[in-house]
Amino acid sequence: MHTRHAPERHRYEILDGERRIGLTQYRxxxxxxxxxxxxxxxEAYGGRGLAGRLISFALADVRERGxxxxxxxxxxxxxxxxxxxYEEITDRPDR
Numbered sequence: 001m002h003t004r005h006a007p008e009r010h011r012y013e014i015l016d017g018e019r020r021i022g023l024t025q026y027r028x029x030x031x032x033x034x035x036x037x038x039x040x041x042x043e044a045y046g047g048r049g050l051a052g053r054l055i056s057f058a059l060a061d062v063r064e065r066g067x068x069x070x071x072x073x074x075x076x077x078x079x080x081x082x083x084x085x086y087e088e089i090t091d092r093p094d095r
């Protein structure tokens with residue numbers, strides 16, 4: 001399995017071979033932010049930690065590009081709660 005950024009579709013994906021088994025979708029509200037709005041993993045692949053692996057990859061990429069995170073997606077918000085090293089680049093919509 002591998003992860004990739006698909007910027008033309010505004011999402012990060014996780015694949016099993018050539019089959020997309022999960023994604024996290026984002027919006028670009030301005031030049032500074034990446035707003036994560038939805039994350040999903042195929043039910044057949046659930047319970048394996050793949051969503052966390054995908055979000056880890058996506059947020060590391062956002063940090064590397066010098067952007068800030070807006071976690072509208074509840075899964076992304078919860079993941080950041082468990083990984084406070086991303087708080088410094090996070091602008092929470094509810095705070």
